[in-house]
Amino acid sequence: RLNNPVKLYYDPKMEQIKFIEFLNMMDTTEVIKIEYTKWLESDYGKLAKEIEIIQAEKDTFNFNFKTIEINE
DSSP states (O other), rough: OOOOOOOEEEETTTTTTEEEEETTTEEEEEEEEEEEEEEEETSSOOOEEEEEEEEETTEEEEEEOOOOOOOO
16 A cells, blocks of 8 residues: 565475565565464465564564464
């Protein structure tokens, strides 16, 4: 919507997304990076189990998903 660039880094060896980078829409001088750190095998393929969000290379937020629901 804001026409800001987004970078998606794919690891061909692992055949999955490694991380995504985009500009903070509230402050476009800051980069936000979402890094996938652990994966969970499922009937649907690998799903993100843990992610780390780094804002402006200083604030880090860690998420560990306990439940993943798939809408069918």
